[in-house]
Amino acid sequence: MIYDNHNRPITYLRLAVTDRCNLRCFYCMPEEGIRYLPKKQLLTYEEMERVVQALARLGVSKVRITGGEPFVRTDLMGFMHRLAGIDGLTDISMTTNGVLTAPHVADLAAMGVKAVNLSLDTLDRERFHKITRRDELPAVLDTLDKLLAAGIQTKINAVVMDGQNTQDLIPLAELSRNLPVDVRFIEEMPFNGEGSHYPVLHWTHRRIVDELRAHFPDLNKIQDPAFSTSAGYQIPGHQGTLGVIAAFSRTFCGSCNRIRLTAQGTLKTCLYDDGVLDVRALLRTGATNDELTAAFLKAFSHRPANGFEAEQKRDVVSESMATIGG
Ligand code: SAM
Numbered sequence: 001m002i003y004d005n006h007n008r009p010i011t012y013l014r015l016a017v018t019d020r021c022n023l024r025c026f027y028c029m030p031e032e033g034i035r036y037l038p039k040k041q042l043l044t045y046e047e048m049e050r051v052v053q054a055l056a057r058l059g060v061s062k063v064r065i066t067g068g069e070p071f072v073r074t075d076l077m078g079f080m081h082r083l084a085g086i087d088g089l090t091d092i093s094m095t096t097n098g099v100l101t102a103p104h105v106a107d108l109a110a111m112g113v114k115a116v117n118l119s120l121d122t123l124d125r126e127r128f129h130k131i132t133r134r135d136e137l138p139a140v141l142d143t144l145d146k147l148l149a150a151g152i153q154t155k156i157n158a159v160v161m162d163g164q165n166t167q168d169l170i171p172l173a174e175l176s177r178n179l180p181v182d183v184r185f186i187e188e189m190p191f192n193g194e195g196s197h198y199p200v201l202h203w204t205h206r207r208i209v210d211e212l213r214a215h216f217p218d219l220n221k222i223q224d225p226a227f228s229t230s231a232g233y234q235i236p237g238h239q240g241t242l243g244v245i246a247a248f249s250r251t252f253c254g255s256c257n258r259i260r261l262t263a264q265g266t267l268k269t270c271l272y273d274d275g276v277l278d279v280r281a282l283l284r285t286g287a288t289n290d291e292l293t294a295a296f297l298k299a300f301s302h303r304p305a306n307g308f309e310a311e312q313k314r315d316v317v318s319e320s321m322a323t324i325g326g
């Protein structure tokens with residue numbers, strides 16, 4: 001296993017397979033969308049497979065497929081099957097908006113995908129339309145039903161947005177009453193493709209927990225798995241759990257085991273950095289496996305201690321989460 005310069009193991013890759021998306025969530029991209037990269041600038045599946053193989057040899061055992069929306073990329077399932085065959089990978093998961101996912105759930109389960117994160121910020125159709133700028137809530141709920149029926153461990157990711165969906169916190173948390181889901185509330189981050197953000201974040205992880213506790217006074221803190229970014233809670237008698245992710249406050253950096261590869265093949269060793277290695281250039285100039293490995297090891301030995309340090313080293317954050325992969 002490889003450890004970074006702060007003695008954190010690197011075991012988890014988040015792989016963005018595309019920057020394209022079929023929704024326009026306002027916290028992620030502007031209404032007109034982001035300027036998509038020309039297709040030639042996106043990594044091919046063969047290139048991604050080679051990167052994952054190289055990282056798996058270094059001890060990365062978990063890969064999460066993300067994007068953009070993974071399912072807008074042609075033949076995603078073919079690629080997933082190839083990933084499933086890579087030695088050393090023990091955990092393949094996915095984050096999806098759920099619009100195109102339902103028809104593939106059985107295949108995901110059959111290939112051994114145990115966990116899927118489904119993004120869902122509200123159960124109200126009008127508010128869903130307003131937030132995502134598309135009227136797709138029924139398709140997402142169909143995906144949720146199918147994931148649960150297939151026995152896939154399902155986490156619901158809800159970004160908490162001041163003045164937009166705070167009335168949805170309790171209805172979303174209520175899903176945990178009768179369903180075995182983990183409903184996670186995420187602090188909004190400045191990755192909306194426009195570089196804008198509140199001068200002060202109104203809905204911090206603390207306020208989210210206070211709001212949940214005001215409604216569910218017997219909310220219990222539960223033990224979090226190692227390297228989790230989510231602080232977990234449970235309400236007695238509920239089948240599922242709740243979680244709060246301090247994505248903007250960055251309380252979890254000390255145990256961060258994750259790296260990211262953007263759709264154009266840039267390695268990020270911190271969500272808040274500006275990209276530390278052009279992996280696509282290495283691949284396309286004929287780097288050998290040893291050269292690839294050496295470049296990764298060098299990047300891992302220069303990781304920032306936390307997201308604040310990473311942010312200080314760059315200009316204003318202006319990219320969309322769709323290019324980073326969440
Ligand atoms: N399209 C897929 C989806 O929405 O699930 C995968 C990619 S999306 C960029 C990954 C995650 O990032 C989603 O759960 C989304 O809610 C979250 N996200 C996007 N923009 C965000 C922001 N500005 N702040 C916090 N989370 C954000």
Ligand code: SF4
Nearest residue numbers: 021023025028068097
């Ligand atoms: Fe698309 Fe996901 Fe970004 Fe929403 S959060 S616009 S679904 S990439």
